Amino acid sequence: MTRTKKTYTFLVFAFLYAPIVVFIFYSFNQSKSRSNFTGFSLRWYIELMQNDRIISALQNTLVVAVLSALAATLLGTAASLGITALKKAPRALIMNITYLPILNPEIVTGISLMLLFVAAGTFLGISLGFWSVLIAHITFNIPYVILNVMPKIRQTDKNIIDAAMDLGCSAPQAFFKVMLPEITPGIASGALMAFTLSFDNFVISYFTLGSDGFTTLPVNIYTSTRRGLSLEYNALFAILFVTVLIFLILMGIADNKAASKNPNSAKQIRLRN
Amino acid sequence: MKKIILCVVLLVIVTVFSGTLSSCGANRETLNLFNWGAYMSQGDDGLMDVVGEFEKEFGIKVNEQYFDSNEQMYSKLISGSAEFDLLIPSEYMIARLIEEDRLEPLNFAAIPNYEYIDDAYKGSTWGYDSEDKYSVPYTWGLVGLAYNTKQITEPVDSWDMLWNEKYKDKILMFFNPRDCFGIAQKRLGYSMNSTSRDELDAAAEELKKQRPLVSAYIQDEMMEKMISGESYLTPCFAGDGVTIMDSNEDVNVVFPKEGYNIFVDAMVIPKGAKNKANAEKFINFINRPEVALNNILYIQYSTPHTEAYKNLPEEIKSNKIIYPDGETIARAEGFKHLPKETSDYMDDLWQEIKFGN
Numbered sequence A: 001m002t003r004t005k006k007t008y009t010f011l012v013f014a015f016l017y018a019p020i021v022v023f024i025f026y027s028f029n030q031s032k033s034r035s036n037f038t039g040f041s042l043r044w045y046i047e048l049m050q051n052d053r054i055i056s057a058l059q060n061t062l063v064v065a066v067l068s069a070l071a072a073t074l075l076g077t078a079a080s081l082g083i084t085a086l087k088k089a090p091r092a093l094i095m096n097i098t099y100l101p102i103l104n105p106e107i108v109t110g111i112s113l114m115l116l117f118v119a120a121g122t123f124l125g126i127s128l129g130f131w132s133v134l135i136a137h138i139t140f141n142i143p144y145v146i147l148n149v150m151p152k153i154r155q156t157d158k159n160i161i162d163a164a165m166d167l168g169c170s171a172p173q174a175f176f177k178v179m180l181p182e183i184t185p186g187i188a189s190g191a192l193m194a195f196t197l198s199f200d201n202f203v204i205s206y207f208t209l210g211s212d213g214f215t216t217l218p219v220n221i222y223t224s225t226r227r228g229l230s231l232e233y234n235a236l237f238a239i240l241f242v243t244v245l246i247f248l249i250l251m252g253i254a255d256n257k258a259a260s261k262n263p264n265s266a267k268q269i270r271l272r273n
Numbered sequence B: 001m002k003k004i005i006l007c008v009v010l011l012v013i014v015t016v017f018s019g020t021l022s023s024c025g026a027n028r029e030t031l032n033l034f035n036w037g038a039y040m041s042q043g044d045d046g047l048m049d050v051v052g053e054f055e056k057e058f059g060i061k062v063n064e065q066y067f068d069s070n071e072q073m074y075s076k077l078i079s080g081s082a083e084f085d086l087l088i089p090s091e092y093m094i095a096r097l098i099e100e101d102r103l104e105p106l107n108f109a110a111i112p113n114y115e116y117i118d119d120a121y122k123g124s125t126w127g128y129d130s131e132d133k134y135s136v137p138y139t140w141g142l143v144g145l146a147y148n149t150k151q152i153t154e155p156v157d158s159w160d161m162l163w164n165e166k167y168k169d170k171i172l173m174f175f176n177p178r179d180c181f182g183i184a185q186k187r188l189g190y191s192m193n194s195t196s197r198d199e200l201d202a203a204a205e206e207l208k209k210q211r212p213l214v215s216a217y218i219q220d221e222m223m224e225k226m227i228s229g230e231s232y233l234t235p236c237f238a239g240d241g242v243t244i245m246d247s248n249e250d251v252n253v254v255f256p257k258e259g260y261n262i263f264v265d266a267m268v269i270p271k272g273a274k275n276k277a278n279a280e281k282f283i284n285f286i287n288r289p290e291v292a293l294n295n296i297l298y299i300q301y302s303t304p305h306t307e308a309y310k311n312l313p314e315e316i317k318s319n320k321i322i323y324p325d326g327e328t329i330a331r332a333e334g335f336k337h338l339p340k341e342t343s344d345y346m347d348d349l350w351q352e353i354k355f356g357n
Helices: A003-026 A043-050 A052-085 A088-103 A106-124 A130-155 A158-166 A171-199 A203-208 A217-223 A232-261 A263-272 B002-022 B050-058 B070-079 B091-099 B112-116 B159-163 B177-187 B197-213 B222-227 B238-247 B276-286 B289-299 B306-310 B326-330 B340-355
Strands: B030-036 B061-067 B136-148 B171-173 B214-217 B233-237 B251-254 B260-267 B332-334
Touching (some): A003 A232, A043 A232, A052 A130, A052 A171, A052 A217, A052 A232, A088 A130, A106 A130, A106 B070, A130 A171, A130 A203, B030 B276, B050 B061, B050 B276, B061 B070, B070 B091, B091 B260, B136 B159, B136 B177, B136 B238, B159 B177, B159 B197, B159 B233, B171 B197, B177 B197, B177 B260, B177 B340, B197 B340, B222 B233, B233 B238, B238 B251, B289 B306
Parallel strands (some): B171 B214, B260 B332
Antiparallel strands (some): B136 B233, B136 B251, B136 B260
């Protein structure tokens, strides 16, 4: 690599990671300041652990993210299979309807879901809370799952299902043993995307929250800014960042192992993608 | 590897759920509180956990939800998506809620500790609740002008400093039309609650002239920018100004001679609240002298509670920025609720100022 190329790469990564490094650096600050580092301490990590409001908001966020990702993945995968089986014209129609919520500004989705839930809640005599946030998150997650799974289904050779059935598989067996393994990468990336989107969604959560005290982390953060965010949040982000980093490193190691065990299969996967 | 990942994921799910589900207790008395974020002592720095103590003593579960501006609180409240029992908005929003008949009159027999509230901050004094029927003041404060004494050696006693070309790009302003217009109007000798289009136009003209000098229109980051010395001049809430001064001794806060805004945040109960009696219990609880004292030590704004004020440490009580003398308070003007056409007109002008055409 020439020097310019190296500098360029370095600059790109510096821009990407410098803010995160600074942010994490200040989580170890002794004082309350975000600009004046007075000394190393774990004070903010301890205060974070003792702050029930942040911890419970984090728990709520994780619950909503996991549940909505699971539900959206199930519904979205089933929908993708159904859509592929459609004829061309209805398929195009349904795909366009699927794109709409993604193009729609979040605030519109948020307010319309809120109005719907308020009407439904009045009818059923329940007030908004955990359930409305969860349903809202599932709703906006489904299109992303469909968009991840559809290409995988299209890439799969339809004949292999027929071949499996010819060789004695029942229809469910053909699906679970042949189709599902083929499209798993798409399902996994869809689920991860749904999890991430749900995890940091603010607008839609904000509008669909009720008054029962159930709140998510992004809402908690946004509403705490009037008096300046405390460094507890730096500590929290540091923990989240490191967790994700460890997860990615583990995945990388697993990938490498699989590749060195069977170099051909890795090449094949890459070719197929 | 796959199995390990699956195990980890399952473990996470189980821990998370056990936490969430255990918090769903049996049906008990509740109170839905809608407050600013980080605006009630929660047990940090050895101070009382106000909500926790209340829950323990009365057996009432407090559900807290937060907002970050009066307008956000208003839209959530009227959307009907939530049922709140107790709100803590600012005075001009209270005036609007009263005007629109969205508040419950309080039962003061259930709030004997109301006697500790200083008349000087009540609704009848500032006009946001003319009969003192709906609100119990929570905190108050003035808007002052913070400046860096090292960089600015000339005397500072006027909003004119925010228009001084010498300090180009070192000036900060609020990021909302009401506060910015308030400053410009006061500087021109007008009322902050003026509905005259000419006066609004004149104020907008001043703000347009000021725009090239302003380095940023912000709200919360101003504290950091002043502490680090990056900016020299900013309008700020007195409580925040004191926080800046604690971290940077070069900064001083003054109350300009032309006049300034006073805000009062007060507790109110929205119309049709399901747990009105609980809300009144809470208002009474938070106005117990020792609770009010703990709470104000956490919030660090000014308290309208006479007993809490008496028991404050001497250095806070004598701080002329948090507790200015009567004369300084008398020069302040509170925001009133503006008629819709005035606030719409102000918003239009604000767009022009921000985007400069």
